């Protein structure tokens with residue numbers, strides 16, 4: 388039996404068109420973009436073409452695009468690189484980070500606190516996990532080194548008012564980073580309108596390959612590099628370019644931009660049917676995240692009195708690949724920090740269920756799922 392895949396927030400398959408674009412760069416155009424000879428130059432042309440394509444989608448300049456090894460690396464480079472250079476430049480020692488960030492941001496911020504002596508302050512969030520611009524304005528200090536707020540949340544789907552937060556940060560002169568790894572698949576990102584100074588993307592969340600990401604870094608914003616070595620990426624990220632993956636990332640991002648409206652038109656009614664169906668057929672269930680300002684493919688719930696991981700295992704046996712939140716947390720018995728930050732009690736937060744749809748999801752799959760779920764939840768409740 389083919390398992391129905393409802394975990395597109397964890398990762399997506401590589402689009403066949405993206406794979407075709409990548410293949411020549413493994414074997415035929417295998418040169419090192421830093422080499423002077425023709426083979427090197429054709430690889431360099433591919434990397435620079437990919438950089439222009441990514442810049443165009445994000446409304447950035449080519450020189451503001453840094454290719455990295457994944458979304459996590461982009462977040463690490465932004466947080467550590469901005470914090471350390473802001474401290475060196477102007478003694479700024481205060482980090483303002485939302486409590487609903489992906490671990491790639493949260494754990495980096497905590498390392499900066501514990502190992503580098505920064506003061507870490509969490510921004511307040513509401514019951515939907517949303518950060519208000521006014522709250523950012525109230526928390527920024529003269530010694531704030533950076534603000535980091537996730538663009539759209541991976542666990543609960545909530546979209547943040549990034550442009551309003553960006554305007555506040557710009558007015559106060561504080562660098563603003565946003566983790567857009569989930570958002571890039573679904574939302575029109577415009578780094579000018581959004582007022583971000585740094586923005587992270589990872590290709591495997593939008594039908595590109597795993598193991599390649601982007602950091603947008605605004606011109607004139609100083610960044611201490613983490614990988615030092617060759618002159619790649621203008622010294623901001625040394626290491627030989629992963630040419631086929633960079634080509635794949637750019638092809639996938641272009642397709643996401645071109646097909647965005649069409650994909651959303653299909654996904655939103657499916658998502659809404661799923662949300663309404665779960666809430667009406669599963670007793671003691673609640674939607675997590677914002678009811679409207681949420682990713683078009685994202686449905687997330689908490690189910691009281693359910694062990695979320697036990698339910699996931701039962702769903703898997705029944706042929707559905709779902710998640711309890713962040714894929715990185717599987718096996719961890721503690722409730723999700725993101726859900727606790729929205730004010731849920733641990734008893735509710737332990738019963739989390741995330742269903743994320745993709746461009747190949749169908750109404751038929753959702754109908755089957757809604758038919759099977761109530762019985763599985765009832766059985767999971769008997770177990771705990």
Ligand SMILES: *Cc1c(COP(=O)(O)O)cnc(C)c1O
Pocket residue numbers: 396397457458459460462489491537539540541566567568569588589590591592598599600
């Ligand atoms: C997946 C994800 C990441 C990590 O990206 P990788 O490319 O898997 O390292 C970071 N932030 C968010 C919001 C994500 O969903």
